[in-house]
Amino acid sequence: MNIVFLGPPGAGKGTQAQYLCNDFRLQQLSTGDILRLNIKQKTDLGKTAEDYIAKGELVPDNLIIDMIRSEIAKYSRDQGFLFDGFPRTISQAEALDSLLDDMNKKIDISIELKVPDENIIDRLSGRRICPICGATYHIKYNPPKVEGVCDIDGGELYQRKDDNPETIKNRLEVYKNQTVPIVNYYKKYNKLEQVNGVGELHNVYRIINEIVSKVN
Ligand code: AP5
Numbered sequence: 001m002n003i004v005f006l007g008p009p010g011a012g013k014g015t016q017a018q019y020l021c022n023d024f025r026l027q028q029l030s031t032g033d034i035l036r037l038n039i040k041q042k043t044d045l046g047k048t049a050e051d052y053i054a055k056g057e058l059v060p061d062n063l064i065i066d067m068i069r070s071e072i073a074k075y076s077r078d079q080g081f082l083f084d085g086f087p088r089t090i091s092q093a094e095a096l097d098s099l100l101d102d103m104n105k106k107i108d109i110s111i112e113l114k115v116p117d118e119n120i121i122d123r124l125s126g127r128r129i130c131p132i133c134g135a136t137y138h139i140k141y142n143p144p145k146v147e148g149v150c151d152i153d154g155g156e157l158y159q160r161k162d163d164n165p166e167t168i169k170n171r172l173e174v175y176k177n178q179t180v181p182i183v184n185y186y187k188k189y190n191k192l193e194q195v196n197g198v199g200e201l202h203n204v205y206r207i208i209n210e211i212v213s214k215v216n
Pocket of ligand 1: 007008009010016032033050053054056057058085086088089092124126128136138141199200201
């Protein structure tokens with residue numbers, strides 16, 4: 001099974017992906033996480049991507065598609081994927097379909113998490129991340145047991161550089177202009193489910209789990 005998670009920055013894609021991958025043994029492929037790892041490792045891709053991410057702009061399609069192609073190649077053919085934050089343009093969506101087609105696979109369902117802009121700033125400014133395991137918390141809505149410390153491995157939680165008000169505003173604009181058209185792309189193929197992403201984390205997950213269980 002292969003799933004695409006769509007939704008604006010801070011919609012909860014990464015958070016819900018962690019639950020879903022656990023329950024359905026999917027491999028999460030978050031293009032944002034892979035790009036941040038490249039930045040940390042100072043690869044050529046990381047050096048190019050850094051500026052785009054800092055401004056909240058999309059990294060060029062050709063770089064992202066090559067990156068996803070080599071990520072997919074790391075896993076066995078029967079591994080299912082949850083694509084988180086990818087595709088973000090129609091070109092990326094078409095490239096993904098063709099990549100999967102070459103492997104006799106397909107996207108089974110795309111899930112769009114719908115969250116209004118006013119919730120996004122609140123969510124992103126309170127987000128904290130573990131540098132060791134990547135677990136995501138929120139100071140109000142999903143706090144760790146000990147402030148500033150990851151529950152899983154004791155890592156010291158940090159705030160992403162692009163989670164500042166100015167960059168968040170641009171990320172939202174970019175989402176509306178460049179990524180929203182993908183919603184219609186999947187709708188056209190009858191592969192779109194829309195979920196209200198506002199509400200308690202586990203209530204949102206229950207709905208997503210029901211959708212995926214039906215497809216599985
Ligand atoms: P990326 O890392 O993908 O960021 P994003 O899409 O902006 O999404 P986020 O990771 O910010 O949010 P999320 O939806 O995962 O929310 P989360 O679960 O953390 O991309 C970063 C950049 O990389 C892009 O701007 C671009 O430059 C580049 N890039 C990445 N992919 C690309 C691509 N395909 N093409 C080109 N460029 C690309 O939740 C957010 C917070 O809210 C957390 O604190 C969480 O605890 C909290 N929360 C979650 N759910 C709830 C809830 N129900 N109620 C209350 N709080 C909640």
